[in-house]
Amino acid sequence: MAERNRDRERESAARRRSAAQKGRNAQNGRAAQKGRSAQKGKVADIDHYRQRRRRLAGGEGVADIGAYRNKRRRNLGIGWLMYVLFLMACLCAGYCFTLSPLFNIERIEVEGNQTVSAERVRELSGIEPGQNIFSVSALRVTQYINIEPAFYASEVIKKFPSTVIIRVYERQPLALIAFSGGFLQIDRTGMVLARLKVVEDFDLPVISGVSGFHSGIVPGTPIDSPSMAAALSLMRQFTEEVFCSIVEINVADTENIRLFMASGIELRIGDQTDFLAKYQVFCDIIEDEANKNRINTIWYIDVKLKNRPAISRK
Numbered sequence: 001m002a003e004r005n006r007d008r009e010r011e012s013a014a015r016r017r018s019a020a021q022k023g024r025n026a027q028n029g030r031a032a033q034k035g036r037s038a039q040k041g042k043v044a045d046i047d048h049y050r051q052r053r054r055r056l057a058g059g060e061g062v063a064d065i066g067a068y069r070n071k072r073r074r075n076l077g078i079g080w081l082m083y084v085l086f087l088m089a090c091l092c093a094g095y096c097f098t099l100s101p102l103f104n105i106e107r108i109e110v111e112g113n114q115t116v117s118a119e120r121v122r123e124l125s126g127i128e129p130g131q132n133i134f135s136v137s138a139l140r141v142t143q144y145i146n147i148e149p150a151f152y153a154s155e156v157i158k159k160f161p162s163t164v165i166i167r168v169y170e171r172q173p174l175a176l177i178a179f180s181g182g183f184l185q186i187d188r189t190g191m192v193l194a195r196l197k198v199v200e201d202f203d204l205p206v207i208s209g210v211s212g213f214h215s216g217i218v219p220g221t222p223i224d225s226p227s228m229a230a231a232l233s234l235m236r237q238f239t240e241e242v243f244c245s246i247v248e249i250n251v252a253d254t255e256n257i258r259l260f261m262a263s264g265i266e267l268r269i270g271d272q273t274d275f276l277a278k279y280q281v282f283c284d285i286i287e288d289e290a291n292k293n294r295i296n297t298i299w300y301i302d303v304k305l306k307n308r309p310a311i312s313r314k
Contacts, residue, residue: 103133106162113168116150121166124148125156133158141166149193149220173201174235175249177223178208181215190223190232205243207231209252230254234272242279256304263295270304278303285309 108127110118124145127136138156145154150170157165171187182197183206195218212225231251238246248260259267265286269278281303289295289311302310 099132102161104162105129105131105133105136105164107164109163109165111165111167112170114170116148116168116170120148121145121168125166127164127166133160133162133164136164147220149191152187173204175231176204176206177210178206179210179213179215184217184223186223188232188236190228192217192219192221192223194219205235205246206248207251208248209250227251227254230257230272234275237272237275239276258300265295265298266300268300268302268304274306278306281306281309285311 105127106129108122108125108129110121113121124147125141126144127141136156136158138158141156142154145151145166145168151168152171153169155167157167159165171189171191171193173185173193174188175186176196176199177184177186182195183199184192185194185196185204186192186207207228210223210225210227210231212228213221213223217223228251231249234249234251234257235243245262246259247262250258250260255271257269257272259269261267263286267279267282269275282301285301286295289298297313299312299314302312
């Protein structure tokens with residue numbers, strides 16, 4: 001009986017020692033876990049979280065959520081303020097840099113001009129040497145330059161730091177219009193480019209019989225009339241060969257247009273439609289008449305009806 005009691009006491013002591021050992025192991029495990037969490041930047045409970053927030057904030061901690069929110073707002077507000085101040089400083093520095101004498105215009109180059117002088121283009125642009133290149137508005141400058149009737153377009157190119165290139169596109173003369181005051185030089189759109197009292201360039205054909213404009217018309221004004229439209233429509237069909245062989249186009253009657261050729265022969269085409277086919281009939285007749293040595297006897301050839309051309313002799 002005494003032996004049995006001693007065995008029970010030994011088993012009870014062993015259980016107590018085992019429980020104490022497990023308690024020590026659990027405590028050591030929690031401590032190790034907290035140490036690892038702290039090394040990784042994590043916390044295991046609210047006390048450690050508050051302590052760590054105090055250290056990160058660099059100041060006093062907060063004891064409740066309301067104080068935390070206020071401190072958080074202050075921190076964010078300071079961050080935004082620093083960002084705005086930095087941005088404003090960059091903008092001010094950039095603005096001051098653009099005002100540097102480095103960006104003062106030293107050269108104004110003009111390209112594409114043929115009939116208008118480069119000095120006139122510079123004058124129209126309004127750009128002055130020494131002006132800051134960033135103050136030049138390309139849109140405004142092109143509007144100033146395009147006032148000149150000789151130009152149909154222009155562009156401004158800034159070549160940093162101190163050069164401006166002005167490229168102009170001139171209207172090309174297409175024909176001369178005869179009127180009581182002399183001649184009007186026009187382009188392919190019917191825009192008047194110049195008034196001429198004396199013609200020195202005989203490379204352009206003359207258009208006669210044009211109506212719809214007054215004698216005081218000035219350069220830069222378009223001529224808008226049925227007779228002008230018919231003449232322009234006709235000339236858009238010309239090949240280089242045709243253009244060089246025609247001296248005058250008479251559109252007084254747009255249904256019976258007359259062309260006066262460099263050979264001295266008159267070509268009557270009716271209206272302006274299907275011109276190249278009519279012109280081919282004319283060329284075939286001229287070739288046949290030349291073979292028969294009868295060119296000098298022709299007054300005019302009427303090809304208004306392509307299938308039934310007519311020849312009138314002197």
